[in-house]
Amino acid sequence: QSVLTQPPSVSGAPGQRVTISCTGSSSNIGTGFGVHWYRHLPGTAPKLLIYANTNRPSGVPDRFSGSKSGTSASLAITGLQAEDEADYYCQSYDNNLRGWVFGGGTKLTVL
Amino acid sequence: EGQLVESGGGLVQPGGSLRLSCAASGFSFNTYEMHWVRQAPGKGLQWLSFISSGGRTINYADSVKGRITISRDNAKKSLYLQINSLRAEDTAIYYCAKGGAGEAFDVWGQGTMVTVSS
Numbered sequence: 001q002s003v004l005t006q007p008p009s010v011s012g013a014p015g016q017r018v019t020i021s022c023t024g025s026s027s028n029i030g031t032g033f034g035v036h037w038y039r040h041l042p043g044t045a046p047k048l049l050i051y052a053n054t055n056r057p058s059g060v061p062d063r064f065s066g067s068k069s070g071t072s073a074s075l076a077i078t079g080l081q082a083e084d085e086a087d088y089y090c091q092s093y094d095n096n097l098r099g100w101v102f103g104g105g106t107k108l109t110v111l
Numbered sequence: 112e113g114q115l116v117e118s119g120g121g122l123v124q125p126g127g128s129l130r131l132s133c134a135a136s137g138f139s140f141n142t143y144e145m146h147w148v149r150q151a152p153g154k155g156l157q158w159l160s161f162i163s164s165g166g167r168t169i170n171y172a173d174s175v176k177g178r179i180t181i182s183r184d185n186a187k188k189s190l191y192l193q194i195n196s197l198r199a200e201d202t203a204i205y206y207c208a209k210g211g212a213g214e215a216f217d218v219w220g221q222g223t224m225v226t227v228s229s
């Protein structure tokens with residue numbers, strides 16, 4: 001059971017918009033710690049997509065956006081492309097655990 | 112942006128030990144915090160350990176505390192993870208990652224596979 005809760009899977013057709021939710025608690029997302037999002041393909045290095053809730057590293061397309069409200073955060077992907085198929089993870093810091101925590105991951109399928 | 116390359120994984124018997132290494136290049140290694148993260152087969156990412164840029168501050172996940180030791184050699188631009196008393200559930204791909212803006216992990220290695228089996 002992960003500290004941050006994500007849906008196991010989401011799907012969408014090419015060109016559509018999908019969102020992935022990440023629900024935490026008052027000891028992590030709710031404390032004001034930033035939420036970060038990663039894309040991961042098995043056997044490869046995870047890639048940072050969004051940091052500190054809403055910021056995109058250079059090189060990440062503006063199709064990817066992040067938001068945060070209270071103890072939850074979301075990743076939105078617009079203009080879905082086949083190459084977006086991957087696992088997506090949210091991450092934050094937990095005050096009670098005194099460490100970084102990940103969501104369980106969400107598998108995105110492009111139909 | 113930088114690059115990280117892990118090494119040291121392999122097949123180990125239960126109860127054994129391993130020392131994983133992570134070689135950094137392309138950035139000022141001695142000014143950044145570093146982490147170890149793992150992914151067991153069919154599971155998600157799990158944060159294991161943190162070390163500050165100078166090595167003075169260290170944190171471990173409760174699930175592995177007492178069995179792992181993180182360290183770094185800034186002169187060699189290298190990060191290490193010593194894992195003792197290995198169990199089957201330690202079987203995973205182990206990644207090193209660089210701490211970046213907002214405490215996100217902005218550079219990751221490709222990972223090194225550790226298999227614990229008799």
